[in-house]
Amino acid sequence: MRAIQIASPGRIEQVDIPAPVPSADQVLVSVRACGVCRTDLHLLDGEVSIPHPPIVPGHQIVATVVASGDDANPGAPLAPGVRVGIPWLGWTCGKCRYCRSGRENLCDLARFTGRDIDGGFAEFAVVDRRFCFPLPDSYSDLEAAPLLCAGLIGFRALRLAGVGQRIGLYGFGASAHIVAQLAGAEGRSVFAFTRPGDSATQRFARELGAVWAGGSLERPPEELDCAIIFAAAGELVPAALDAVGKGGVVVCAGIHMSEIPAFAYERLWGERVIRSVANLTRRDAEEFFARAGRERIHTSVTAYPLDETAQALEDLRHGRFEGAAVIDLAQSA
Numbered sequence: 623m624r625a626i627q628i629a630s631p632g633r634i635e636q637v638d639i640p641a642p643v644p645s646a647d648q649v650l651v652s653v654r655a656c657g658v659c660r661t662d663l664h665l666l667d668g669e670v671s672i673p674h675p676p677i678v679p680g681h682q683i684v685a686t687v688v689a690s691g692d693d694a695n696p697g698a699p700l701a702p703g704v705r706v707g708i709p710w711l712g713w714t715c716g717k718c719r720y721c722r723s724g725r726e727n728l729c730d731l732a733r734f735t736g737r738d739i740d741g742g743f744a745e746f747a748v749v750d751r752r753f754c755f756p757l758p759d760s761y762s763d764l765e766a767a768p769l770l771c772a773g774l775i776g777f778r779a780l781r782l783a784g785v786g787q788r789i790g791l792y793g794f795g796a797s798a799h800i801v802a803q804l805a806g807a808e809g810r811s812v813f814a815f816t817r818p819g820d821s822a823t824q825r826f827a828r829e830l831g832a833v834w835a836g837g838s839l840e841r842p843p844e845e846l847d848c849a850i851i852f853a854a855a856g857e858l859v860p861a862a863l864d865a866v867g868k869g870g871v872v873v874c875a876g877i878h879m880s881e882i883p884a885f886a887y888e889r890l891w892g893e894r895v896i897r898s899v900a901n902l903t904r905r906d907a908e909e910f911f912a913r914a915g916r917e918r919i920h921t922s923v924t925a926y927p928l929d930e931t932a933q934a935l936e937d938l939r940h941g942r943f944e945g946a947a948v949i950d951l952a953q954s955a
Contacts, residue, residue, distance in 0.1 A: 623638070623639060623641045623661045623744055623745040624636065624637075624638060624677065624678075624744065624928060625637055625638075625639055625678050625740075625743060625744030625745065626678060626688070626743035626744065626928065626932075627675075627676040627953075628665055628666055628672060628676060628677055628679055629677060629679065630676075631666070631667060632666065632667065632668065633644060633798070633868070633913035634666055634931070634932050634935070636928070636929060636931075638752075639744075641745070641746045642747065642748040642829045643691075643748070643758045644689065644748045645691045645748070645879060646691045646754075647691065647750060647751060648690075648691045648708075648749060648750055649687050649688075649689065649690050649748070649749060649751050649754065649764045649833065649882075650687070650688045650689045650690075650691070650746060650748050651686060651687055651688060651702050651706065651709050651742060651745075651746065651747055651748070651749060651754075652685055652686050652703075652706070652743050652745070652746055652820070653683055653684075653745060653746065653747055653951045654684045654686065654763040654951055654952050655684045655686045655691050655732060655763040655764050655766070655767045655948050655949065655952065656680040656681075656682055656683050656684070656691070656741070656742030656743055656767060656769045656939060656949045656951065657680075657682030657767035657770060657771060657772065657796070657947070658682075658874065658926075658934045658938055658946070658948065658949060659681065659682060659710075659772070659933070659946040659947050659954070660766055660795070660796075660854065660938065661681070661710070661736075661771070661876075661877050662679045662680065662736065662935060663875060663935055663939055664856060664936075665677075665679055665736070665737060666746075666853045666935060669680045669877055669878045670737070670877060671921065672737055672739075673737075673738060674771075675740075677736065677737060677740060677741070677946045678736065678740035678742075678743055678823045679736040679737075679741050679743055679839065680735075680736045680741035680742035680743035680744070680949065681708070681709060681710040681712075681735040681736040681737075681741050681742065681770070681817075682707075682709070682742065682767045682768060682769075682770035682771045682772070682948075683707065683708035683709075683735070683741065683742035683747065683749075683759065683767075683770065684706075684707055684708060684763045684766050684767050684770070685703050685705070685707075685708065685742070686702075686704065686705050686706070686707070687700050687701065687703060687704045687706060687838050687853065687860045687883075688746070688752075689702060689721055690702075690726060690895065691748075691807060692749070692795065693712075699916045700751055700754060700804065701799060702755075704799030705756070705757055705763075706749075706754040706755060706756065707746070707754070707756075707757045707766060707769070707907075707911075708735055708742065708749045708753060708754055708770070708894055709735065709753065709757075709770045709774055709902060710734050710735055710736070710765055710770075710771055710774075710775075710842045710901060710902065710953045711727060711735070711753060711773060711901050711903070711904075712727070712730065712733050712734055712735040712738070712749065712750055712753050713733040713739065713750045713752075713753065713835055713900055714726040714729040714731070714732050714733075715729055715731045715732075717725070717885065718730060718731065719940075720819050724903070724905070725903070726899075726903050726904070727900050727901035727902055727906075728900060732901070734741030735753075737834070738812020739783040742862075742949075742951075743928065743931055743949055745774055745928075746773070749879075751798075752904070753939050755904075755907045755911060756911070756913065757769075758911060758914050758915035758917060759897065760915065761914070761921075762873070763950075763952065764925055764948050765921045765923060766921075767923070767946070767948045768796050768821045768922075768945070768946035768948065769911070769919070769921065770878060770888050770894055770922065771796075771797075771912065772795075772797040772798070772799075772800055772917070773797035773903045773910060773921075774906055774907060774910055775797055775875055775899060775901075775902060776797035776798070776800050776804070776850075776852075776875070777795075777799040777800075777906060777909075777910040778899055778902055778906050779801070779852075779873045779875040779912075780804055780805060780850065780900045781848045781860070781873075782845070782871070782873050782897060782899060783848040783850055783871050783873045784848050784871050785805060785868070786810070786846070786848040786937055787810055787811060787847055788810070788811045788812045788813065788844055788845070788846045788847045788848075788849065789805050789810050789811075789812055789846065789848050789849065790812075790814075790842060790846045790848070790849035790850070790852070790862065790865055790866070791812060791813070791814050791815065791827075791832075791849070791850055791852065791863050792815040792838055792849060792850065792851040792852060792853055792858050792861075792862060793815070793816075793838070793851065793852035793853030793855075794815070794816050794823050794824075794849075794852075795852060795853075795857075795941070795945070795946070796825045796837070796946035796947075797814055797852045797875065797947060798814065798827075798832055798850075798852050799826070799827075799848070799888060799921075799945050799946075800901060800919055800921065801850065802814065802827065802830045802831055802832055803830060803831065803917075803919050803920065804845065804913075804917075804919070806830075807895060807917055809831045811828075811844075812827075812831060812832045812833060813833065813842045813844075813846060814827035814828075814832040814834070814835040814836075815835075815836065815837065815840070815858075816837065816838060817835070817836065817838065817941065818837035818839065818897065819837065819942070820837075822944070823835075823941070823944065824836065825947045826914070826922075826944045826945075828950060829918075838841045838853065838855070838858055838861065839856070839857075839861050839913070840859075840902055841864065841865060842861060842865055845865070845866070845867040846866045846867065846870060847866065847867065847869075847870055847871075848866060848870055848871045848872070848873070849862040849865060849866055849870070849871075849872050849873070850872075850873045850875050851872065851873065851874050851875060851877060851879075852912065853876070854876050854879050854880060854884035855879070855880055855901045856879050856880040856881045856883065857880070857883055858886075859872065859874065859879075859882045859885075859896060860882075860883060860885040860886070860889055863885070863890060863894055863896070864890045866894060867892075867936060868892035868893060868894065869892065869895075870894050870895070871894075871895045872894070872895065872896045872897075873897055873898070873899060874896065874898045874899070875898075875899045876896070877900075882883070909943065915919075915922055921945060921946060922944050922945025922946065923945060923946055923947075923948050924937075924943040924944075924945070924946070924947050924948070925947075925948050925949075925950040925953065926947060926948070926949055926950065927949070927950060927953050928949055928950075928951060931949055934947045934949065939945070
């Protein structure tokens with residue numbers, strides 16, 4: 623099968639490798655589409671380590687089941703032909719104190735799709751059957767792909783931000799363009815922060831319901847109740863603290879962030895909170911996809927064939943598209 627591998631930091635290549643074979647607890651899937659995430663860039667750049675390279679990245683997988691490793695009953699939910707979504711969290715032990723307390727996203731032994739387990743920038747993949755999710759029928763393969771990380775992490779970050787009415791979104795990319803719609807549906811006012819001078823993305827944010835859009839270091843016209851930082855820029859943490867009022871929550875939603883500069887305690891004082899988001903749980907996925915089935919979320923997608931994956935990553939790095947990039951394996955085939 624054709625696949626894209628990260629061979630070492632900074633080195634990505636297209637290869638022909640044998641199709642994987644599922645074990646008893648896995649299913650073999652034929653990949654239809656796979657979203658491109660900033661985490662894929664962090665892996666490529668060596669900012670997030672890959673334990674055993676080379677690895678096939680890609681963790682926003684839309685696929686159809688080909689076969690089960692245990693020859694499950696054809697009438698089972700994961701029978702051949704069933705469409706599933708596969709996210710970043712790909713395996714947990716199920717036994718540790720985190721798993722047993724509903725916090726499997728923190729499992730010390732967790733394995734992640736596209737980092738520890740070969741991911742979706744390939745024609746086929748094998749995945750743990752516990753971490754496959756049915757997708758709403760109302761979304762095409764390309765539309766559904768960004769929901770599997772940009773949507774899921776955004777959904778978890780929104781919940782952890784609390785119920786504040788005025789919410790700031792720093793970095794208006796794949797996740798923020800979904801979260802803006804979720805927050806708007808809840809009656810919240812969205813304030814979008816972009817790269818300074820990025821008028822096109824600011825216009826895009828307003829089209830998706832933002833009441834204000836400006837540069838990332840600007841002060842919004844109103845004091846915020848909470849903020850989510852999707853950009854991997856540590857300098858935005860003190861800026862977001864300045865923008866939120868007393869009791870405000872600043873959520874750092876990325877897996878990697880540049881160093882956070884020192885700041886005076888008075889910027890945190892007043893019971894302001896800084897917290898991170900780590901991965902997702904299966905419960906997050908179940909709740910989010912149920913909501914996505916009820917409330918149609920628009921995902922803005924730029925499609926690339928498999929052999930242009932490196933270009934998609936560079937376009938993501940430089941902010942050359944709105945919304946999300948998706949590798950279209952159906953087109954590639």
